[in-house]
Structures are given as structure tokens and as C-alpha cells.
Amino acid sequence: MANRLIVGQELWSTLKRHLLRDAREHLAFVLAGHAAIEGGHLLLARDLILIDDSELEGEGDHFAGLALRLDPLVSVMNEAKRKGLVLAEAHSHPFARERVRFSATDLNGQSEFYNYLCDVFGQVPYGALVLGGASVDGLIWTNPGKPDPIAEFRIIGDDWMRLATTSARRPARPLDRSRSRRHARQILALGDAGQRILETVHVAIVGLGGLGSLVAEQLAHLGVRRFTLVDDDRIETTNLNRLVGAKRSDVGRLKVDVAARNIRGIGPRSDVERIPGNVREPEALDALKRTDFIFGCVDSDSARLILNELTLAYQTPYIDGGVGIEAIDGGIVGAGGRVIVWVPGRPCLLCAAEIDVRVAGEELENEDQQHFRREHGYVFGADMPAPSVISLNATVASIAVTEFLALATGMRPSQHYTYYDMLEQRMGPRIVQANANCVACAVAAFGDRVNIQRYGLEDLSH
Numbered sequence: 001m002a003n004r005l006i007v008g009q010e011l012w013s014t015l016k017r018h019l020l021r022d023a024r025e026h027l028a029f030v031l032a033g034h035a036a037i038e039g040g041h042l043l044l045a046r047d048l049i050l051i052d053d054s055e056l057e058g059e060g061d062h063f064a065g066l067a068l069r070l071d072p073l074v075s076v077m078n079e080a081k082r083k084g085l086v087l088a089e090a091h092s093h094p095f096a097r098e099r100v101r102f103s104a105t106d107l108n109g110q111s112e113f114y115n116y117l118c119d120v121f122g123q124v125p126y127g128a129l130v131l132g133g134a135s136v137d138g139l140i141w142t143n144p145g146k147p148d149p150i151a152e153f154r155i156i157g158d159d160w161m162r163l164a165t166t167s168a169r170r171p172a173r174p175l176d177r178s179r180s181r182r183h184a185r186q187i188l189a190l191g192d193a194g195q196r197i198l199e200t201v202h203v204a205i206v207g208l209g210g211l212g213s214l215v216a217e218q219l220a221h222l223g224v225r226r227f228t229l230v231d232d233d234r235i236e237t238t239n240l241n242r243l244v245g246a247k248r249s250d251v252g253r254l255k256v257d258v259a260a261r262n263i264r265g266i267g268p269r270s271d272v273e274r275i276p277g278n279v280r281e282p283e284a285l286d287a288l289k290r291t292d293f294i295f296g297c298v299d300s301d302s303a304r305l306i307l308n309e310l311t312l313a314y315q316t317p318y319i320d321g322g323v324g325i326e327a328i329d330g331g332i333v334g335a336g337g338r339v340i341v342w343v344p345g346r347p348c349l350l351c352a353a354e355i356d357v358r359v360a361g362e363e364l365e366n367e368d369q370q371h372f373r374r375e376h377g378y379v380f381g382a383d384m385p386a387p388s389v390i391s392l393n394a395t396v397a398s399i400a401v402t403e404f405l406a407l408a409t410g411m412r413p414s415q416h417y418t419y420y421d422m423l424e425q426r427m428g429p430r431i432v433q434a435n436a437n438c439v440a441c442a443v444a445a446f447g448d449r450v451n452i453q454r455y456g457l458e459d460l461s462h
Helices: 009-019 070-083 104-121 177-182 184-200 210-222 255-266 282-289 301-314 357-363 367-375 390-409
Strands: 003-008 027-037 040-050 086-092 126-131 136-141 148-156 160-164 202-206 226-230 271-275 293-296 318-328 331-342 417-421 426-429
Touching: 003 009, 003 027, 003 136, 009 027, 009 040, 009 086, 009 126, 009 148, 027 070, 027 126, 040 070, 040 086, 040 148, 040 301, 070 086, 070 104, 086 104, 104 126, 104 136, 126 148, 184 390, 202 210, 202 282, 210 226, 210 255, 210 318, 210 390, 226 255, 226 282, 255 271, 271 282, 282 301, 293 301, 293 390, 301 318, 301 331, 301 357, 318 390, 331 390, 390 417
Parallel strands: 003 040, 003 148, 086 126, 202 226, 202 293, 226 271, 293 318
Antiparallel strands: 027 040, 027 086, 126 136, 136 148, 148 160, 318 331, 331 417, 417 426
């Protein structure tokens, strides 16, 4: 996996306005979280420091290398250190259009500053970005000497955008002809570009039960090719009324295996990574860090708590679906569901009061603690099966997949919160306000510093 910069849409717009506001070069610094991933690094933009031109050394209309004066430079370094973030310088080459690149002066200045940064703070990652009128390029320094290219900028907000950097840009891959014929009517709606996005994104689904199996099937029909499936559960007879793709002969099989079979039955060349484990296991947590979108189709508060924190920390778009039926004596008195689409800048699931922290805490306890609670009747709602019907699951799954489609292809802005009332036959948005004191939002874009692995099952005995 190549190096990436991930930045929220609002922050990106602010940076572009500052750097590309006229024909002169300008400077800013991005304060970013960092994550080491298999085959590369993530830089996760959290804050901006916009440099006023008066703080630069230089003469005339253009600044030679945009050298920053010592006092503001030290202030920028201290701010990054205080917040526990890494630095990424960003400047503009306003006359470059389609293929902006770093100059030799830029590279020499970066090398000198990176060596100085390591002398002061130890060996830390350092990023460099350059924006042209219609192109971007990026580097990440992790060792003195030669930097590595940042292959892609991800701009995430109401929609989702990938910007290939000049260093990594390749000709667009043509659509698979056989798949193009299969999706011909879909391409009429989304265009070749929209279909190409669906065929190249990496989607994770956590929970492959009644809701997740429907999400997986719909994504496969849309043309999504790359999946990571996470679920440790096996199919039971009582699952067969709502788990698509499952047969009676599948009872006892892992849900991820049946979902993978169903996906490949629709798209034989699909790349499906199966993780038959709990979302708390290190393998699952590491895999989710590498994905482009995460669907949460879980039925526990603890799993939602972890996914909420993980997606905030790594700035991964998160689509969470929930369904519920309240029944008394075989009659439905309430039924419905909701879909929340989180992207940088939006309130999270804790802000929306969609996670019961007390219940999540109980679910995260080790076996001895849970046994004590059961013995004393302290576990809320333990081992209580919930009513479920496939039509409700399918409605909520379709809402979730449609919002993914909006987010990934930009066909319209994605909706933050959509509720569905099955009995009243109503569906619509719900307005959620961000909580300024939210403990989950406080870790947004901090990456590996959040230590999401602390939830790992292997640590429960300690």
C-alpha cells in the first residue's frame, strides 16, 4: 500500500485558498497524525498553520525557497510537539498546472530541515506538499537521505475524492470490458469515472449477519471488487430467515466464508479478505486501517465504540447501520432503523448518542468480570435474542449502500443521519449537533497515537 495524505474537505479548502490565492508562492504547515501501514505510511491532517508572507525571508514577488524566519519556525515546531503531531510543509507553485513538482531548492531545504527536526525531536516523519493550479505532489521523509513519494491525497467530506500526485500518476486503467457490459445501465447513471471508483475502492464490512450479508451482496452487484470481511460468528438455523446467500447446509460454517462465496458468485474475480475473528483482534484492527470505507453492521455497543474510535483516528469514512424491532406477544409495536455516515467534520456516533457507553464497558470486560456480573444479575440484556425480519434489514442495507454510492462517486452529497420508521412508513434526516467535549472526537486524525490495539482481545488477561 502506497503512502497517502488524508485530509478533511473543509481543511483542504482552507489550505487551497491560502496557497493558491494569487500568482505568488505561499507557505503553510499541516499538523498531522501518523500511521504506519503495511507497505507505507498515512499522514492524517488535523490542523493547519497558515504562514503570513511577512514571516518569510525573500525579496520581490517570489520567495526563494520560501524560507521561514527562525522565530515562527520554532513556534511551528513547538506547536506540533505540544499536540503530538507530525509536520508537513505545504507550499504553492501557482504557475504549474498539470504536473507540479518540487524544485531542487525545495528538496535541499526539506533535507536540511528534516535533519534539523531529527536532531531536535528524534527521528520523526516529515511531510512535504506542493500544490499547482491543477495538480499536487507530495513526499514523506522517514529516514535521512531520500524521501518517499506520497502517491495519493484523499479529500474526504460530503463526498470523497482521490488526487493522484505527479510522482505517482499513471494512465487511468480502462474498465474491464466484460464488467462494463454487465454494468452498462449503471454506467449510464454514474459514468465511466463513477464505475471505475467502485471497481478500485477497498471496502470493509464488520458483521456479516442479516444486515451485513445484504450490504455485501449489494456492493458486489454494484461492481466493488475488493473486500475485507470481519466476523467471528458461525451460521445457526435461526439465521437462515435473513442471511442472504446462506443455505441449510451452511449451518455451522463461518459467516465470512458464506459471504465471500456469495460475493465471488456475483463477481468471480473479486479480492475478498476474510477475517474470522472479533473486531477486537489485532489482525482485524490492522486490516481495517488499510481500507477506504468501513461498514459497521454490528449489534453490540462495544463493537460500535471501537469502530467509531478507529475511523476517527484514521479518518476512514464510516457507514454504520442499525435496525430494531420491538415486539410484545408476537405483535410489532415499533420497528425501524437508521444509517449514519461519518466523515471528517461530522459528529460521531457518541455525539449522536448511538452508543451506550455503560453497556459497551460491560461488553469489553474480561471473562471473569462478565461471569461475576452474570452471577449477580448485573449484565444488561445478556443473551437476549432480538426480533428480526429480512425486509427491514434490506431497507436499511439499501439506504447504507446508497449513501456509500453518494459518498464514493459524488452523485450527490451524502446524508449524515437517515432514520427509517417501518410502521409509520417514514424516512428522513435527523440533525445531530457535535459535542464539543466528545472524548471520541478528541482523537480524530491522531492515527497510531490513539493505540486502538489496546482493545485487543490478547490483552484481556492483563
